[in-house]
């Protein structure tokens with residue numbers, strides 16, 4: 001009898017010890033001080049071996065009433081309990097929906113476990129976090145007058161934000177272009193260079209947006225007229241010999257197996273490699289100098305003929321069958337073979353690399369998210385990180401990558417998105433839409449920087465394409 005009792009006690013104690021006896025603990029994954037319309041909250045919970053039974057997060061108002069924010073229950077799955085000994089409890093707090101007034105409220109975290117003696121414990125909060133509730137998004141005031149932005153074009157906006165803003169910029173659909181504080185300007189001033197991508201939804205006007213530390217976001221409209229621009233269409237015939245002499249070597253040089261079917265091989269380059277080249281280009285342009293380096297318009301590569309233009313819609317045919325459609329996102333400029341390729345404006349070398357369909361490229365960063373791409377080069381003569389002046393030789397033209405014949409593919413990008421270079425080749429447009437508003441925002445006379453800039457090559461000032469392309473300036 002005594003022995004049976006002793007065995008029971010030992011087994012019971014063993015069970016208790018095996019399951020764990022200490023109460024579940026909770027700690028913040030990241031500190032939280034402010035709660036607004038969209039504030040992420042992550043709490044790390046830990047329990048003994050028997051595991052968690054449940055957790056709840058409540059918001060306690062100043063009057064003491066509590067509202068449930070989020071909860072989770074864990075069913076018993078083993079002999080001991082749920083076996084879930086660690087859990088990251090994640091939720092997004094919306095102070096308005098929770099009815100929290102501006103001021104101080106408290107987030108309260110409860111957690112229970114399957115420990116055999118857990119019921120003896122009182123239901124005490126595992127964590128209490130005082131937070132300041134802020135429901136007011138940052139203020140935004142857009143400066144300047146009427147804006148015009150073309151489909152595939154660029155634009156610069158100057159605005160002021162209240163000091164609680166932790167981020168701001170321009171939203172074009174789901175794309176966002178960050179604003180930066182221009183050197184020399186009052187602390188509240190921001191400038192943002194943004195693109196209206198050629199494939200953007202033209203019904204959704206660009207808006208200025210700002211967000212505070214509590215996740216309160218404001219969007220404001222500004223006077224902007226979005227203008228449609230017609231882009232040409234082109235048909236390209238894909239021949240077996242093109243696949244053999246161009247596509248096959250590209251795949252081989254990138255160590256990609258060459259599909260037997262010529263159309264499959266073509267698509268692997270024209271579709272898949274094109275996509276990954278664009279992704280790489282976006283990554284490369286993820287950061288930019290906060291100062292705009294250009295002092296005048298971009299120079300067009302001297303003495304060149306325009307082959308293809310920006311946003312040309314290309315339909316690819318193989319034996320009378322449409323096999324692909326793509327958009328050409330730059331200008332093709334041809335002169336002589338292995339012609340010196342010159343930096344179109346001052347900047348920093350962001351990359352020198354083999355970029356898939358673009359072949360050997362040089363990417364220059366001009367600041368404020370503005371970049372230029374020089375593709376299909378036969379050789380390059382600059383190193384990443386180097387500073388270049390307008391007109392410096394950066395390489396020689398060629399036909400590396402997806403190019404039929406020696407030419408320079410030239411692209412301009414804003415925030416990683418290709419834009420129509422025709423605006424950036426136009427000194428009047430650059431001055432009126434970019435340099436003057438930027439100088440005004442910085443409190444510098446508009447013509448101070450332009451006066452010291454070297455005169456543009458007259459041949460480059462008017463690109464041959466300008467005659468038939470739509471006017472860049474409004």
Ligand SMILES: [Zn+2]
Nearest residue numbers: 330331332409
């Ligand atoms: Zn091209």
